[in-house]
Amino acid sequence: MTIELTVNGETRTVTAAPLTPLAEVLREELYLTGTKQACGEGFCGSCTVLLDDAAAPSCLTPVGMAAGKAVRTIESLAPGMSELSPLQQAMKDADAVQCGMCFPGILMGLTALLARQPEPTEDDVRTALSGHLCRCTGYARIVDAALSVCVPAERGV
Amino acid sequence: MVAVAEAELYLPSSLQDALRVLADGGGAAVPLAGATWAMRAVLRGEELAARYVALSGLDELRTVEVAADGSLAIGACVTHARLGEAVADQPNLRGLHDAATKAANAAVREAATVGGNLSVAAFPAADLVPALLCLDAEVELARPDGNERVSLERFLQLRSELAPGTVLARVHVPAGRLRTAHARLPLRVAGDYPVAIVSVALDVAADGTVARAAVAVGSVEAVARRWPELEAELVGKPVGAEAAAVAAKALSATFHGREGIEAPGWYRVSVLPTLVRRALTALSGQEGNQ
Numbered sequence: 001m002t003i004e005l006t007v008n009g010e011t012r013t014v015t016a017a018p019l020t021p022l023a024e025v026l027r028e029e030l031y032l033t034g035t036k037q038a039c040g041e042g043f044c045g046s047c048t049v050l051l052d053d054a055a056a057p058s059c060l061t062p063v064g065m066a067a068g069k070a071v072r073t074i075e076s077l078a079p080g081m082s083e084l085s086p087l088q089q090a091m092k093d094a095d096a097v098q099c100g101m102c103f104p105g106i107l108m109g110l111t112a113l114l115a116r117q118p119e120p121t122e123d124d125v126r127t128a129l130s131g132h133l134c135r136c137t138g139y140a141r142i143v144d145a146a147l148s149v150c151v152p153a154e155r156g157v
Numbered sequence: 158m159v160a161v162a163e164a165e166l167y168l169p170s171s172l173q174d175a176l177r178v179l180a181d182g183g184g185a186a187v188p189l190a191g192a193t194w195a196m197r198a199v200l201r202g203e204e205l206a207a208r209y210v211a212l213s214g215l216d217e218l219r220t221v222e223v224a225a226d227g228s229l230a231i232g233a234c235v236t237h238a239r240l241g242e243a244v245a246d247q248p249n250l251r252g253l254h255d256a257a258t259k260a261a262n263a264a265v266r267e268a269a270t271v272g273g274n275l276s277v278a279a280f281p282a283a284d285l286v287p288a289l290l291c292l293d294a295e296v297e298l299a300r301p302d303g304n305e306r307v308s309l310e311r312f313l314q315l316r317s318e319l320a321p322g323t324v325l326a327r328v329h330v331p332a333g334r335l336r337t338a339h340a341r342l343p344l345r346v347a348g349d350y351p352v353a354i355v356s357v358a359l360d361v362a363a364d365g366t367v368a369r370a371a372v373a374v375g376s377v378e379a380v381a382r383r384w385p386e387l388e389a390e391l392v393g394k395p396v397g398a399e400a401a402a403v404a405a406k407a408l409s410a411t412f413h414g415r416e417g418i419e420a421p422g423w424y425r426v427s428v429l430p431t432l433v434r435r436a437l438t439a440l441s442g443q444e445g446n447q
Contacts, residue, residue: 019196021196042264043262060193060197062189062209112263130348131261131262131264131265
């Protein structure tokens with residue numbers, strides 16, 4: 001069936017069965033391959049996107065239920081490979097990224113947190129990361145980088 | 158067998174519309190809320206239904222109403238995240254709050270619903286079930302010809318055999334100046350299913366003794382249930398975490414732990430005294446009805 005989605009601010013029409021995971025449609029139909037499909041069970045967090053500004057496991061989201069909602073993927077954080085978002089820049093500066101498989105999901109999960117809660121505590125950041133499995137790092141630099149963009153002095157405001 | 162490519166999704170315009178389509182579809186049409194369980198059916202080796210009726214877009218099922226007396230009416234499609242926000246300031250519902258905000262992970266909590274958590278019979282580790290069991294919650298079942306309220310305990314017995322066109326529409330939580338807590342044991346913090354869950358609600362009298370106790374255990378057996386033997390042991394005594402843990406150890410043989418990939422049955426039972434201690438410790442500092 002034909003489904004109309006709003007992805008990264010653009011209206012996109014896809015042809016897919018309505019129970020197809022949104023992650024699969026993003027990658028296979030729209031070629032937005034920044035969203036990673038790994039566990040397929042909502043455990044690892046690698047496929048996290050934003051649905052109406054809330055973090056969502058796109059592997060567990062039927063594409064038919066995403067119609068009418070604003071979908072944001074990792075590609076929206078630095079459109080056209082332009083300036084990185086403050087969170088992305090902080091991760092880069094902290095050298096927090098290793099293999100990168102989990103990172104698009106981590107960035108989207110933390111983007112949702114920071115939009116809702118601009119000055120989270122370390123505990124808030126760690127709670128938001130609890131659904132994101134990273135097997136390379138020990139999370140320490142990720143947490144530090146996330147907190148660094150929350151400090152007004154370091155944001156230059 | 159219905160493949161993902163063949164399964165239909167119906168987006169109803171109202172609850173009545175959904176009930177009609179479900180009733181007309183017989184067993185071939187099933188309700189779908191947050192979809193976090195149904196989307197993993199293939200991974201579990203289960204068959205998909207021919208048609209899913211998506212309820213989560215219905216505004217009438219997405220509200221939490223707090224009455225003047227403090228009782229709650231929770232729409233079935235309220236997500237764990239919204240439920241956590243709605244009860245965050247209610248001191249008597251700390252247990253329900255913790256169940257809603259610690260289940261799964263942040264992204265899943267934005268999708269998974271109250272109704273789905275209570276309705277999936279094959280999911281023994283649902284956090285909201287024991288949390289609501291110890292609050293004496295009732296569920297409101299909607300049918301094309303009218304609604305009916307049954308206790309959550311009764312619903313857990315009925316939920317696999319509901320007639321097509323029957324949907325859990327709301328959960329009703331009575332008012333009560335209780336002290337409540339929810340202790341769960343996942344093997345890792347990162348969104349694992351809990352090995353065992355203990356939810357406790359105590360009505361504490363002015364003299365500091367327990368006037369009424371409700372203890373519910375989840376994830377240990379196939380279906381969460383109350384623990385009447387421990388409840389009886391707690392009543393009439395001061396709130397005491399250590400004494401409760403000792404009583405729990407003596408009474409835990411009443412449970413037959415289920416075997417599972419994350420833990421054997423004996424282990425689930427063996428951690429119950431610790432979870433009882435943690436729950437009682439958590440609520441001992443709360444202000445209740447004194």
